[in-house]
Amino acid sequence: MTTPAAPAGSKPKRFAALAHRNYRLLWTGLIVSNVGTWMQMVSQSWLIHEMTGRATDLGILGLTRAVPLIVLSLVGGTLADRVDKRRLLYVTQTLAAAFALLQGALTQLGVIQVWHIWALGFLSASVLAFDQPSRQAMLPYLVPREDFMSAITLMAVTFNGASVLGPALAGLLIPVAGYAAAFYLNGASFAAVIGALVLMRLPPPAARPAQPPVLHQVAEGLRYIWRSRTVRSLTLLAAAFGFFGAPYNAMLPVYRVILGLDERALGFLSSAPGLGTVLGGLVLTQFAHIRGRGRLLLGSAGVFVIALIAFATSRHYVASVALLVAVGACATAFSSTTQTLLQHATDDRMRGRVVSMFTVTVIGFQPLGALDLGWAIDRLGAPLAISAGALLVAVVAVVMAPRVKALE
Structure with a gap:
């Protein structure tokens, strides 16, 4: 029901x-x-x-x-x-x-x-x-x-x-x-x-028939995710965002040196993405019934990439704060739209397993991506490393675009 x-x-x-x-x-x-x-x-x-x-x-x-x-x-x-x-x-x-x-x-x-x-x-x-x-x-x-x-x-x-x-x-x-x-x-x-x-x-709760072993159902869920072109495309795009794009947030203390910030200024810089996610979420709720959510997803990913590269290469504090607000707003639009499309595309009997994979890709992958990003920053510098991660998100979005853009 x-x-x-x-x-x-x-x-x-x-x-x-x-x-x-x-x-x-x-x-x-x-x-x-x-x-x-x-x-x-x-x-x-x-x-x-x-x-x-x-x-x-x-x-x-x-x-x-x-x-x-x-x-x-x-x-x-x-x-x-x-x-x-x-x-x-x-x-x-x-x-x-x-x-x-x-x-x-x-x-x-x-x-x-x-x-x-x-x-x-x-x-x-x-x-x-x-x-x-x-x-x-x-x-x-x-x-x-x-x-x-x-x-x-x-x-x-x-x-x-x-x-x-x-x-x-x-x-x-x-x-x-x-x-x-x-x-x-x-x-x-x-x-x-x-x-x-x-x-x-x-x-x-509805009466449930005898269930197969848990690991059998885990494997069944993975097969379902992979065989459904829509669910697979959305999951892979979310994984790219979680591993290559979102970990920038863990590296913001590096910009204390790049931008010459004190603790207070760094605090404002670090809170900017959070402010952006709130503002973006409030705006998005006004358009919750919009059609063309696949295009909204790809558009938010594209603006996220552009704003993140602009932040990574910025040398001006106020501009950097404003760009991070935009990054946070786009991140909320991307995440909320992806979850909505997954909910619509998923059978009720598979819903828990599909949304759990979203948790893995967006929340679980971020700390792992941060480890790789930290390694890259130590060798290439923050502007180049963060920009490269953003470009990898863009590449995956372009590959997935033919399947995703028509989703409603």
Whole structure:
């Protein structure tokens, strides 16, 4: 059972997804939870740097977050296709809260070690590998198909808006109450999502026949992704974006030297993509029912490439900030449009596995791409290395264009 469509001929509403109660509950809960998540992520990095001062230890933290997403997301997506998604989310949200509270307790007791943070980062990312596909696979039960774009874009706005607000709150809270307070607040923030799940009015889960083994279904999902030309093209394009394009964000501290910035100016530069993703998402929600989404996807990828190359080669601070806002806006348009097209192109029985592969390509591939980009920057310099990565995104987009541009 899916959410009924709007009456034929009805005028699309702004922020249409928020007209649906179940979606509105989840979206509101995620606003709170995402702020807590970003508070914890930056607090973990700051705490590690304060404890050791080694950039390598920060890189290991990123790796401990990436590996579970790459290895486990397809298993998580398969499980989302097999079980009641709301019950699975109860488990993942509760575990995530428990890990955050444990980190808070270890920090407050003064026994926290760097390996504790790595381990808890690994465990939290492992939970996310099951949580994210379940949330995305619930979408047809929350909004009708014509509101998928609105729903996905609004979700992106909450996450990216939290990427601006969460670190700012952490910066205000930690000097007053310490790192433990940030971890405790993140643990408490998961109650907002759990409460939303409790209040949702969903149809009872359908009876399911006997299921084949999980790994058999993982393989079935991979075959489905590869054999569907549309899903395969979108997935490969997302992989190129995640591995070659998006990792620029991890390299922004390099521009402190290139542009001659102090800490405050670097902070504004680093927040510019997040501001762009919020602004881009808000604009995109006004055109959620636009036709020609394949052309929108390719257009956003093209402008992303141009703006990223312009930023990489810029030597002017204000121009660099403005270009990064444009990069962030295009990244949101690309990601939201890709997810919408994947949702429309995917059978219900495969939805969890397909969206989990999107998680792998866009979220899991970024830290791996950052490792390669860092290696290239050390040898070629940031302008050339980042520009080369952007051009590789453009090459893949051109190859995929014949299949993607006609998608609605």
